[in-house]
Amino acid sequence: MDLRIREHAEVLVDWSARVEPGDDVVVSVAEGAHELAVAVAEKLGERGANVVTTYASEEVSRAYLRAHDGEFDTAAHELALYENADSVLFLGGGRNTFATADVPGETRQAASRANQEVREARMDADWVSTVHPTRSLAQQAGMAVEQYREFVYDAVLRDWEALAEEMAKMKAILDEGSEVRLVKGGESASSATDLTMSIEGRTAVNSAASVAYDSHNLPSGEVFTAPYDPEGEVFFDVPMTLSGTRVRNVHLSFEDGEVVDYAAETGEDALGDILDTDEGARRLGELGIGMNRGIDRFTDNVLFDEKMGDTVHLAVGRAYDACLPEGEAGNDSAVHVDMITDVSEASRLEVDGEVVQRNGAFRWEDGFEE
């Protein structure tokens, strides 16, 4: 076994999920994640945890969903499994990113609604999502599989403790700040960014790839909060796939906190569908600052793209509870869609008028220009 698979398992079990002896752990194994599952099981055995492995096959799901009449129940046995779990580890890595492409949207939505209680029970556990580098994901990323393995392990096998310390600086700035301004020069007016938003009273998450930091992705490496009342223009130049459609070069105009105009070079209809989902889909749910410098290229996979150093992302839709004051509801929506902008050049991020990041460099880094 590639030694890096064992290191990945160790980071996942010890740093990310903080598994303790006697913990009841569910390991969800995608079709292509067998080797990582073996390494994770070894680590969980060492820790003395109790393990149930589930088979998260998209081909199995597709067959089930397409054959079903659409009147889904809550699965009592699945609910009982997750209500009794301390940790849930999702080992992604399928064999075809379009494996469920021919499942009707309404079937998907009906299943998702029936599954809400199970999903909530899962999220109440210490859950962590990661991926094993499969050929299918390499293909999505436009890479050879060996090359993609390097990419994934560069992103995952980091000094998380050191990164958490660095990210704490950004969290402190956002927690103390009231207003964020993102400015970026574009080649034309429609590709320029100048957006102001409020973060007063909101709490940033130091997303250091560990449940101990309210962070549930491995890799992670971003600091995010829940902004509101955006005003201005923003341009997202990082390509993405939304509901199976390629979307590129998105421009959004905000007035009074809402998207009032939008455009995209490709995939404008898919973008429009998302913005029309509900009222909250036109408001902001997240501002995130990518700080994982182990990720050095875009791979059309949000788990990696949004964490990349030299990027900032915003999400329309639902805000995360962890960013909100106790008992306060943030922006609500059925969607949460991240869009990313490259800030490596001609850009600055200001908090209350002070530049925190310029051309990708943070103010505590060498090469930062006030």
Place this chain on the structure above:
Amino acid sequence: MDLRIREHAEVLVDWSARVEPGDDVVVSVAEGAHELAVAVAEKLGERGANVVTTYASEEVSRAYLRAHDGEFDTAAHELALYENADSVLFLGGGRNTFATADVPGETRQAASRANQEVREARMDADWVSTVHPTRSLAQQAGMAVEQYREFVYDAVLRDWEALAEEMAKMKAILDEGSEVRLVKGGESASSATDLTMSIEGRTAVNSAASVAYDSHNLPSGEVFTAPYDPEGEVFFDVPMTLSGTRVRNVHLSFEDGEVVDYAAETGEDALGDILDTDEGARRLGELGIGMNRGIDRFTDNVLFDEKMGDTVHLAVGRAYDACLPEGEAGNDSAVHVDMITDVSEASRLEVDGEVVQRNGAFRWEDGFEE
């Protein structure tokens, strides 16, 4: 997809497990059983059942067990899953029948003991075991994979209703009987069989591959009961693999209902480990008579071998509740290990002194000699 996979799934879901709309079903998927899992999921979707798929990877188990210190707990989340399940479908079919060969016997036994409550919850559901014909199983059987597929589907895709009617005759004989004697000539004293056991008050199961018949294997095709107080010698000449070890030509001596002496030409240590699991492991749990003539050769797989016409098997360890009078506890053990003897020649099976089967032929069959 091979159409026989869909037929297999249909027999499993409808004839064997009798799945109804709204049932909570666990599907346990071995490493090589993906295609059957897809077909079963499709059928379960059609029936409107709720499905959790578990990943029954022996490589994952091996890694976990070898890394563990051996102090196993009952897994509360796994117990909750099975306590809330209506049906459990085990789709066997691994990629290496020796995948757990290097797990120490004592680790295996400790895990098995800790798992007893979970196992009982699973057995309380409508469970069915079957296998998908993988290359590994073909290899174990000494066949090409296409040839092995023919073998499996010949055994599985039968007229189960007709076989159930024939087996009802054997069940009636055993239900009315008090004492069974199995006699078989061997080349030497140590390879001869003359074993007497009581079946008074016990109920035989017409194992017609359906939970409606208290039968939990697909294929099945045996009639079995729970004998006790065995006395005498028995020789098992059908080779088998126990806990990853080849075991061949087993001889057991019973006195006062317990194994007092044992030997095996190969694999004697593995046999000893099993007999030493607990007190019940030295007593009988089952007497079974193979009646599936769709199975025409030994394949080193107990699921098939014990059902083959012209064979009789005994299990040490746990007795099945279905064979016991209401409220009476039968032999209890963490293990249940079947051992098979070929009765096609020089053999007779007597119930209360009357010959029921001689040289493989049943008394209602052509060619039977009183």
